[in-house]
Amino acid sequence: MQDALFYLFAALTLLCGLMVVVNPLSRNPVTSAMFLVLAIVSMAGLFVLLHAFFLAAVQILVYAGAVMVLFLFVVMLLDLKEEARRKIKVFGIATGLVSVGAFAAVMVASIVGTHPGKGLIPQGEGTTPVLGKILFTQYLLPFEILSVLLLVAMVGAILLSKKDLK
């Protein structure tokens, strides 16, 4: 059952990821954003299969909720109708495919060749209490720094979107 669910979610994630990058039907950024939402939600399913329940919830809340709404706002703010009609350059496709294919071959060969999961039993449980305990003891300082980072990002975004940028 779990294996079948893994194959389902993995196929869904990869398919939606592919549709984000090369969508044969539409070059509209809105469709890319929608497929990115689907990819993120099915990846949250993979997180649940890995017993990372807290991260699955955060993934859906933060990515599919906040980040994608931001993306869609910007896509609709910039009127990108003219961009959709440009043609893709063959040279760009060839270089992209060759370099990414080589990279993928190296990655998959190293994963299959070394068997990193040999003899390991899946037993890590990412429940909220356990994760919270680690977050507020061992990682307290990074956590606080992260809150400052969010404040800085917020101020920066407001400043950048002012009308007269000096």
Next chain:
Amino acid sequence: MSLPPVGLEHYLVVSAALFCLGLLGVIMRRNLLVIYMSLELMLNAANLALVAFSRYNHNLNGQVMVFFIITVAAAEVAVGLALIVALFRKRKSAHVEDLTSMKL
């Protein structure tokens, strides 16, 4: 049809494939926003690998790392999209081939 039982390798292969898809998008696409979405895809692929390692090595530090990555990615998206909007106001384009000079 009999598929092998799922192990760490399966998750890592999915993660690698997703990362490669994101990389392909960054190299191939010419729209700034789609490039940005591909970057998000690459970050997510790294997250998946971290969570899988964390589960199989029984070490939750990987999941805390993913939590931090998600937060930093959200901050990065906010600033990056603000930059894209500011750039679009100046140049009237979100196409990388129109944005080749560094002068505003």
